[in-house]
Amino acid sequence: MTRETTVNIALAIALLAVPIGAQFADHPFIITLSTKVAIFAIAGVGLNIALGYGGLISFGHAAFFGLGGYAAGILASQALNYEPLVTWPFEIQGTTQMLIIWPVALCICGAAALVIGAMSLRTGGVYFIMITLAFAQMIYYFAISWPAYGGEDGLSIYVRSKFPGLNTLDPITFFAICFALLIAVLGFSVLLTHSRFGLALSAARQNPQRLTSVGVRPFQVQLTAFVISGMITGLAGALYADLNRFVSPAMFSWHTSGEIMIFVILGGVGRLFGPLAGAALFILLEHLLGGITEFWQFLLGMLLLLIVLFARGGLIGLLAGGRGNV
Amino acid sequence: MSTILLFEQILNGLQFGIMLFLMAAGLTLVFGVMGLINLAHGSLYMVGAFACAAVAAATGSFWLGVAASLAAAAAAGAVIEVAVIRRLYGRDHLDQVLATFALILVFSEGTRWIFGSFPLYLNVPASLSGAVILPGGVAYPTYRLAIIVVGIIVAAGLFALIGKTRIGVQIRAGEADREMIAALGIDIARLYTFVFALGAALAGLAGALVGTIQSVQVGMGEPVLILAFVVIVIGGIGSIKGALVGAILVGLTDTLGRFLLPSLFATMMSESDATSIGSALASMSIYILMALVLIFRPRGLFGATN
Known part of the structure; x- marks a missing residue:
């Protein structure tokens, strides 16, 4: 077993143990924080596929996070109002079943990522960073000015979505769902990186000319990775909407894109568990520094600077050494 | 809709575009010469606005405030260049994005620490208050017209600096081949600090000028930063001419979109639907413009072909 696997x-285990301990000690707030870590980690795992393995620096993943959230929010609010979502050509009802909401969120984010990715991948380098940002901003401003689902004020969901056989309103149960999904997407990530596709993706990052010369078009590989990446981040958005029982245009804002990026970079780009380590550290810092001073973001900024300048490879790199999958 | 109103909106779009140019010029110079994405450029804009508001409030003179904004933003730019930015030139864009994102947090919270969360206000100087009557009988605020004039002067000065002076030759040479000009005995580190401080001063000036139109508050730089990025991407990163054209395009598209789109849709649908769809589309319009430009010209309008 390598040192990274141990870490x-x-x-x-730590992510699982903390909320279970909190359950016995009766600290529901800590369970909620752990759930947040799990959800942000899922978003980060999604971004890591594009950014870490594919080298596609997307500064617009808030688009998928928000779309997933709004998919959940809109379906739930229509179900609660007993208003069909679409009446023509056939009637579609809203729903509060997670097992329906998740596939819907995945499909919507996949379709959006396909369109955004296909257009963005025509550019490269810094232009790619900026065009992904532009698409996210487009959706952000649309969400703000579109009045049907709350516009700038956002949309409250009065009931947490249901999962067959489980009481999702119980914090520890909801945590367990998020944790299980996190493990599932991490497992998927492992399969992906070790598959032929994963190798092609790595090759597309390192040397697209060579990949082309062996008969694989980098564009298709990168676009597929971008779509998968957007879908996973969208799933996290749907969970986040359920956690807060509220969605707002802030989910689309460029701060959200920046934060998801921070989770990945803080933990270690291209490291399997990097997003989890990064999200956990971020939430921990937010909580601890927030207790010290009202201006905790000042300290967070300083700390981030030091990490970028002096601790390359992120937290996992610091703990486990080696170069990871980059 | 009257022609006079349309003319006024075109001038507003021009003024907005000129202001964006002041922001975008520094951003595109820094990217062109040093290859650095600087998200913290909006913070320098904020520093300029706060310096102007603070000094104008203390001395009662708007002009001293403007001078202070230039000095404060240039100084802040030089300090972060030497302390942080310098270490990022050799890094990839990912590290640059994260480090300058961190700088935003530091600047925003630092400013909140010093000045508090309440917005400051800047008054238009007495000599520039009121309106001028333009040919055709349009009354237009003198101050906004002055911003347009200042912007044009700065743009001309910048083109002259880059195109005609010795330091401009060095900057252009730095874009082309940094090892070569270092070998020719140019102090490249000092040149970079100068370019960064110059860009910072322009951002600070933009902040000071806009501070009288909007309120001066923490976070004011971020929306403008994103717009400035849109501008330089449309114009082609690294090109000052592209930044100017892009800025005017974005300024006009945004202002005229907000003005024209709702009434355009009103001819097709009910008033309230037209207002909501029109304003939704208008706020997206510049991003649509940017996506279109990049799809047809992946390196922007005036970007290098390679």
Whole structure:
């Protein structure tokens, strides 16, 4: 077992142990924080596929996070109002079933990522960063000025979505759902990176000319990775909407894109558990520094600067050494 | 809709575009010469606005405030260049994005620490208050007209600096081949600090000028920063001419979109639907413009072909 695997297992156990301990000690707030870590980690795992393995620096993943959230919010609010979502050509009802909401969120985000990715991948380098940002901003301003689902004020969801056989309103149960999904997407990530596709994706990042010369078009590989990446981040958005029982245009804002990026970079770009380590550290810092001073973001900024300048490879790189999958 | 109103909106769009140019010029110079994405450029804009508001409030003179905004933003720019930015030139864009994102947090919270969360207000100087009557009988605020004039002067000065002076030759040479000009005995580190401080001063000037139109508050730089990025991407990163054209395009598209789109849709649908769809589309319009430009010209209008 490599040192990184040990660190990864320790991280997963820690994320599981903290809320279970909090359950016995009766600290529901800590369970909510852990749930947030799990959800942000899922978003980060999604971005890591594009950014870490594919080298596609997307500064617009808030678009998928928000779309997933709004998919959940809109379906739930229509179900609660007993108003069909679409009446023509056939009637579609809203729903509060997670097992329906998740596939819908995945499909919507996949379709959006396909369109955004296909157009953005025509550019490269810094232009790619900026065009992904532009698409996210487009949706952000649309969400603000579109009045049907709350516009700038956002949309409250009065009931948490249901999962067959489970009481999702119980914090520890909801955490368990998010944790299980996190493990699932991490497992998917492992399969992906070790598959032929994963190797092609790595090759597309390192040397697109060579990949082309062996008969694989980098564009298709990168676009597929971008779509998968957007879908996973969208799933996280749907969970986040359920956690807060509220969605707002802030989910689309460029701060959200920046934060998801921070989770990935803080933990270690291209490291399997990097997003989890990064999200956990971010939430922990937010909580701890927020207790010290009202201006905790000042300290967070300073700390981030030091990490970028002096601790390359992120938290996992610091703990486990080596170069990871980059 | 009257022609006079349309003319006024065109001038507003021009004024907005000129202001964006002041922001975008520094951003595009820094990217062109040093290859650095600087998200913290909006913070320098904020520093300029706060310096102007603070000094104008203390001395009662708007002009001293403007001078202070130039000095404060240039100084802040030089300090972060030497302390942080310099270490990022050799890094990839990812590190640059994260480090300058961190700088935004530091600047925003630092400013909140010093000045508090309440917005400051800047008054238009007495000599520039009131309106001028333009040919055709349009009354237009003198101050906004002055911003347009200042912007044009700065743009001309910048083109002259880059195109005609010795330091401009060095900047252009730095874009082309930094090792070569270092070998020719140019102090490249000092040149970079100068370019960064110059861009910062322009951002600070933009902040000071806009501070009288909007309120001066923490976070004011971020929307403008994103717009400035849209501008330089449309114009082609690294090109001052592209920044100017892009800025005017974005300024006009945004202002005229907000003005024209709702009434355009009103001819097709009910008033309230037209207002909501029109304003939704208008706020997206510049991003649509940017996506279109990049799809047809992946390196912007005036970007290098390679």
